[in-house]
Amino acid sequence: MxxxxxxxxxxxxxxxxxxxxxxxxxxxxxxxxxxxxxxxxxxxxxxxxxxxxxxxxxxxxxxxxxxxxxxxxxxxxxxxxxxxxxxxxxxxxxxxxxxxxxxxxxxxxxxxxxxxxxxxxxxxxxxxxxxxxxxxxxxxxxxxxxxxxxxxxxDSSQRAIIHLAAVFTDNFANHCLTLSQDILKGADLKTNLMSTLANGLFEGAMCGDSASRQTGVAVRGDIGSQMKHLGLLERDSQKEFYKFLSKQIKEYYEL
The missing domain is CATH 3.40.50.720 (NAD(P)-binding Rossmann-like Domain)
Structure with missing residues (x-):
């Protein structure tokens, strides 16, 4: 009580x-x-x-x-x-x-x-x-x-680290999902097509093993597919963001 x-x-x-x-x-x-x-x-x-x-x-x-x-x-x-x-x-x-x-x-x-x-x-x-x-x-x-x-x-120093991790988990991930939905909407496609993938991300977060679940063209170094993706993006800011994240993923898994 x-x-x-x-x-x-x-x-x-x-x-x-x-x-x-x-x-x-x-x-x-x-x-x-x-x-x-x-x-x-x-x-x-x-x-x-x-x-x-x-x-x-x-x-x-x-x-x-x-x-x-x-x-x-x-x-x-x-x-x-x-x-x-x-x-x-x-x-x-x-x-x-x-x-x-x-x-x-x-x-x-x-x-x-x-x-x-x-x-x-x-x-x-x-x-x-x-x-x-x-x-x-x-x-x-x-x-x-x-x-x-x-x-x-x-304490305050520990909380700041947790907050930084929360920004990556919530704010940055949500922005990536927003961009994904914008891409689908721009092609008149349903945004819920990504629901199974999103559930996989959630499972990784709950289990604490997100790194072991990483797949995709960036980690494989599939340059041809990446170039095709870049050609589909209209805004320069989106292209730079795509290239930046792809580089980060590639470098992380090369360590």
């Missing part, structure tokens, strides 16, 4: 909404939504039965304030909040020192939170935990467990 916490949220974007609802649904009390955006701030406050305030108004005493704003805004927003109230952020790449409170923590869900996933649960999601106080770290671990997250300890 866990003790219900009183939590305030600084921010009203996608991450703020997901974590607010997760904590609320787990039985925690969302005291205040602190946001410069009155429209999204009021809307989120209504969803989680919280008070909406701006950064200029009085902040109530709570167990912690989650500073859920853009990475570049974390320090600025943190410095405008009471330093005697513990604060956390949820950024993968930002150091814990970006917070200006006396007690600091990080809770980073390793999950892409976008317009398509904003209503999804964090149950089963790996969540990196860091704190400058062991008691506070224990409290954060309990809070994560209460929403079904899979918490694990990771």
């Amino acid at each position: 866990y003790n219900p916490l009183k939590i305030s949220i600084a921010g009203s974007g996608k991450v703020a909404r997901v974590l607010s609802l997760e904590f609320k649904n787990a039985g925690h009390d969302i005291a205040q939504i602190i946001s410069r955006n009155s429209d999204s701030g009021n809307k989120l406050a209504e969803e989680v039965d919280a008070e909406y305030i701006t950064l200029d108004e009085e902040v109530n005493k709570v167990d912690f304030i989650a500073v859920l704003v853009s990475d570049d805004s974390i320090t600025k927003v943190s410095s405008m909040l009471p330093t005697d109230i513990p604060q956390i952020h949820a950024s993968g790449v930002t150091s814990i020192d970006a917070l200006k409170s006396e007690t600091q923590g990080v809770v980073w869900p390793i999950k892409s939170i976008n317009s398509k996933s904003v209503n999804s649960t964090l149950k089963g999601t790996p969540m990196a935990i860091e704190a400058n106080d062991e008691g506070f770290k224990s409290k954060l671990s309990s809070a994560i467990k209460s929403i079904g997250g899979e918490g694990f300890g990771a």
Whole structure:
């Protein structure tokens, strides 16, 4: 069992909404939504039965304030909040020192939170935990467990490495899938033709053996097929991207 916490949220974007609802649904009390955006701030406050305030108004005493704003805004927003109230952020790449409170923590869900996933649960999601106080770290671990997250300890340097890997796994891979879909759409072909291949990529990610699954013209050094592919691409940027990735693949497997 866990003790219900009183939590305030600084921010009203996608991450703020997901974590607010997760904590609320787990039985925690969302005291205040602190946001410069009155429209999204009021809307989120209504969803989680919280008070909406701006950064200029009085902040109530709570167990912690989650500073859920853009990475570049974390320090600025943190410095405008009471330093005697513990604060956390949820950024993968930002150091814990970006917070200006006396007690600091990080809770980073390793999950892409976008317009398509904003209503999804964090149950089963790996969540990196860091704190400058062991008691506070224990409290954060309990809070994560209460929403079904899979918490694990990771300091700022470890989290930065995990975040870098996440960029390759999610952001870069998703961009490649987007380009693939654009190519198919341009030829009036169905984008779901790649579903079996995409499932294979997912299996590799789950098993941790993606390298052993690499196939294709680049790893084989099939120059003729590569030249044909380049002839089918219309934009120079696509051609350069294709050549760059092909070179990277070839060099990786020659090591």
